Amino acid sequence: MTASVPLSLLDLAYINAGETAADSFRASVDLAQHAETWGFRRIWYAEHHNMSIVGSAAPSVLIAHIAAQTRTIRLGAGGVMLPNHAPLSVAEQFGTLETLYPGRIDLGLGRAPGGDMQTMRAMRRDPESGDTFPDDVVELRGYLSDETLVPGVEATPGKGSGVPLYILGSSLFGAGLAAALGLPFAFASHFAPGALLDAADLYRSEFRPSAQLERPYLIAGVNVVAADTEQEAQDHFLAAKRRRVIQLLGRAGVDVPAHAASTVLETPVGKQVLGQVDQELNYAAVGTPAEVRDYLDRFTTATQADELITTSLPVDRKAWLRSAELLAEAAGPRDS
Template structure:
């Protein structure tokens, strides 16, 4: 059975609040742990009213405190937004609070717009030093870090596993060169999925952290009792992506019966391209979709986004997704 994990966006809807969204994310982590999910990751986004995960390390602590065995981490920290030293301090602290359960996925994108990037006091050119920043960050977690002049207390010796996140060949090559696990964001940028995985595996160099390549594939999966109901639930995510193209960053919206009444033909084409790898349907439909994706990509793990408006329907979706994998 392929390991399943969750990418949690901490969605705020038009009828909830950030506090409700944070507690729903916590409840999802508890639910996922009982179901046997491998890990739950929090994504860093800024200036999105519908996403309450900007303070990523704090959200990770909120989820980790409520659980016991599931791995909790960042999927990811957008490293150009931060000094590596600060991230080492934050995640070193998390590692001491929740031993052997913290992951640190790293992305090169800002996770926001240029105006917000300036508010973060970061230069758009900060991403140019991403490879060096990853190496610097990694050094703070080693045993030898405690002997350095500048110590990121209490990170030294925690050996937090780093991941490289990406949606292009750049991340694949960097993960391969550094000998790190790689997670491809095909849940919103599927175009280069297969070629990026091929580059990563072909160029992988063993490291202290990882002896053999390990690729995780991001995928949108929405499961319900019937294909029809799952397609209806999926309209929430389709509307969210449509709104991005419109320059609107509103709250998550309740599903609708006919998505074609919401988007234009051009918007439909744009959204469908971004969501091309989505798997939507009943347990049997999801079972086939997952089997086909794993066969095509040879993924070592899947990390699932199930962007469902109603919390109970969302918990049920993750339950049905696990059922589908266990029945394969």
């Protein structure tokens, strides 16, 4: 690639039709073990709740499971939804991970609930808890450093671990906070593409150096469907869209029977939701390895991202793994 930047993976731990969460976790281990040999920099797992097709409700536990079965690849949360948790508890969890797997752990932080309003209530989360997100990040950073900001309270494990923090976001708010705190910023352009370029500009222009980071570091999310032929890639992309449409319909209380799943995009409601999904997946590299490589070249040039974190979209497990493999082959050697 002409725009050579580190390449990483976001594993959403999807639980496909006919699978269990255990199946999903076995697939995640398989992906991580292969990704380690394929040269990916890191894999992140996102906190989601009350979603029957997503298994990453407890990222720290999943990270520990996968770290025990890999050797070198960085693993982290992309991210922990901090308002759902006490900063001290998060510091202890990731301090423990860093103690067990030194130099391999990342901690990405978001302020969304990771679910709908009913789920937020079940999490015992106050609707206004997101307002304290900046203060919670600062408190958490203190626990992971050598100097806590809360007198008499320290994270054990955690203190002095220096687990690197990342701010995750899909708006200008996250960009501004990451800039003000001097932290890396990961933009969720794989599902919320609208503000990517404006957020990147704001982040760079307002960035203030910190003990963790001297200059801005932008990670941009992008979807990938790589296959041996263009038609195969397009077929897998359509299947991924269908899964997302069914997921959104289910969250809206519209049940799609298994026998109707293959034709849901042809129904009026399916077509309507598909328009939303097309917007979400605006940034998607779909095609043969050469086509994917060219797309990511253009995407990197347009965003000036320092790293790309990619989501392999195929629903079929073999195609999902193959997509990541072809992406690594197409990208070639990367900057570490």
